[in-house]
Amino acid sequence: MTAAVPGFFVLMSLIVALGAQNVFVLRQGVRREHVGLVVAICAGSDALLILAGVAGLDRLESALPWIEGVARWGGAAFLLGYALIAFRRALGPGDALDPRQRALEAVEAGHAR
Template sequence: MSLLPVFFKGFALAAALIMAIGAQNMFVLRQGLRREHVGAIVLFCATADALLITAGVLGLGALLSLVPNLALTLTLGGAAFLTWYGLSAFRRALGSGAMVLATQPTVSLGRALAGTAGFTFLNPHVYLDTVVLMGTVGSAQPASAQPVFILGAAAASLSWFAALGYGARFLAPVFTKPKAWKVLDLFVGVTMFCLAGGLVLKAMSLL
């Protein structure tokens, strides 16, 4: 059988899932605008997606559904993390944190990766998208084609995060003004609060 359609099936499905506006994408965009640790963050996000998709194809999704209260724990943890980051964004927007790009304090590699890990693994939607949904579609492929499906999905993830992180520099001229950073941080804050609110409602349905 031709494996090219399987590759593009994995690529297209992963691309459709990760391109939506979300907490992780907003974080990658902001770090791309700051030009801080972009390569490491892009690699982390793409590697995490590849590992989660692989786990899903190998059947981890079915196993996770059997673990009591895991969904509730992930949902509440994600809501708390997004609320904290949303408050941080509002503080930057309303205070001295919304500064010109050149004067913003540098974030260490460890702190940047810790933030990336939080947005990746404390978001229950990432498990629904990569482990459950991608895993369901991938595991339905013939055994010989499953690695190709995973490769296609991983390629889409790497392409998207690289474009988001490195493409952000083309917006840098706009963000030479403090007002642009204030608008971005306000948008980030509202987005995080909306996502956190959605997770809280979901958690209530799980109780």
């Protein structure tokens, strides 16, 4: 058995698992907010990260030592930005839990079609 077959199943298990990114993509799809852009960014970043892992970030870091700092601080900045967005959303009004507001949005969405 070649490495491609187990690799394919590992990839499928990562895609099928409902992690934070997949839930985010699904939520944006349900809201119909920037769906294409969100899918493109998520798929592109996943492909880039998989490619970087396969190609060997360690080898790249050996050749270009400054890459380690860029990866570390870039990743930290991304996670901090994502955390701030989630924190801001948590502080906002909880209209997603208000059944009357959700019903009104559903009716408005039905009339918009």
